[in-house]
Amino acid sequence: MLINQSLIVDIKDIISKSRENAIRAVDHQRTLMYWYVGQRIFEEEQNGKDRADYGKYLTQYIAKELEPEFGSGFSKRQIELFRQFYRKFPIANALHSQLSWTQYKLLIRIDNQEQIEFYIAETIKNNWTSRQLERQIYSNLYERLLLSNDKESVLAVAKNEKLPSDAKEIIKDPIFLEFLGLKRETSYYERDLESSIITHLQEFLLELGNGFSFVARQKRIHIEGDEFFVDLVFYNRLLQCFVIMEIKTTKLTHQDLGQLQMYVNYYDRIEKLPHENPTIGILLCADKNDAVVRFTLPENQKQIIASQYKLYLPTEQQLLKEVNKELESLEDK
Known part of the structure; x- marks a missing residue:
């Protein structure tokens, strides 16, 4: 009996892609969880903004309550990172499922909004891994392209709004x-x-x-x-x-x-x-x-x-x- 030789290749490809999609979906839900935690912390912090050092006290208190039950992923440093995440990306619907939490942690460090938009667009377009994104940020890809181009052109090419x-x-x-x-x-x-x-x-x-x-x-x-x-x-x-x-x-x-x-x-x-x-x-x-x-x-x-x-x-x-x-x-x- 003759069997199409591409059958197993196709099935393996289906399995591989499904696993990748499942991992990406789980990671995106984790990213959303951290965003909502950050939002809730920020709201509570705003309610107590008239109290000196309330934000610092709040993150310490939350970490003390959560870390024993949920592990080091909810340490004081991580809790502060969730708050920064929400403040840097205040719209939940604008979060990209193609980006992992590790990649968002890299983007949180960037102050310039246009730089963030550039690296998000390039990461999605080129399917960069977290390691590749980290290298491009650390090697200042955005600044190097700006040396011979205007800002609007760099962003437009990154977002596929124009061809170079x-x-x-x-x-x-x-x-x-x-x-x-x-x-x-x-x-x-x-x-x-x-x-x-x-x-x-x-x-x-x-x-x-x-x-x-x-x-x-x-x-x-x-x-x-x-x-x-x-x-x-x-x-x-x-x-x-x-x-x-x-x-x-x-x-x-x-x-x-x-x-x-x-x-x-x-x-x-x-x-x-x-x-x-x-x-x-x-x-x-x-x-x-x-x-x-x-x-x-x-x-x-x-x-x-x-x-x-x-x-x-x-x-x-x-x-x-x-x-x-x-x-x-x-x-x-």
């Missing part, structure tokens, strides 16, 4: 590669960094941004008898174009930009299909002089992007310093 029309709307500078595990004080050849990127390709694609897929490594191209090798080739389905990446473990030079421009021209004239958009070139470098980039490339060009890589995540103070420096340089242009 410019590579700078999704490509970041700097790019953080702490997941490669390379020591910053050590010298590396380009091939070493490239090999490490391929080994950690999933994390690298996440850091690159939305819509990227890997095409080739050390892509050989022939130009009338001369042979060249392109470090990495990607395709971006949102921009609908090839993305060429060259890696330089030293400071960027104008010759590097010229080489990348040649590769981009080749792909535009030989590989690109008529319905596709112009090829994008990313020069991933250890260091760069933005003035050299501006004077080497034509004004208002959008195909070549120089992005500096970092082998470690910055502290909040380091990032703020970097952001302020970049904003000042933009104002001076």
Whole structure:
């Protein structure tokens, strides 16, 4: 008797999806429970707002009553977190079932409402895990995109209200590669960094941004008898174009930009299909002089992007310093 070979695969898929939906539903109910607890605490706190330190006394009292019966999930620290949760997200119907309680705990730490909206939209769109969301928040994805875009554009792309029309709307500078595990004080050849990127390709694609897929490594191209090798080739389905990446473990030079421009021209004239958009070139470098980039490339060009890589995540103070420096340089242009 012949049985369709896809039968077991389909049944396993049904079971897997049902389990995932059940886990998500349970987690969402837990999230709602914490929200209602936070709401009730806030209401009680408001009733006693004329009493000094009433809020602090209240959370201590609630934890003392609940923790012995319901466990450490209702400690004083957790009780305070429930209150913060309600205050940060005051509308129960606006809570997203796609987000877990762990992810909401990460979002509670963010003060800026537009940042919260951005990370919620990106988490849902990309189906980020809690760990992936935490990394994107900690690596200041929102701020890095703002360096070359306006706030409205960043939010609109995140919420799928518009498709990106410019590579700078999704490509970041700097790019953080702490997941490669390379020591910053050590010298590396380009091939070493490239090999490490391929080994950690999933994390690298996440850091690159939305819509990227890997095409080739050390892509050989022939130009009338001369042979060249392109470090990495990607395709971006949102921009609908090839993305060429060259890696330089030293400071960027104008010759590097010229080489990348040649590769981009080749792909535009030989590989690109008529319905596709112009090829994008990313020069991933250890260091760069933005003035050299501006004077080497034509004004208002959008195909070549120089992005500096970092082998470690910055502290909040380091990032703020970097952001302020970049904003000042933009104002001076």
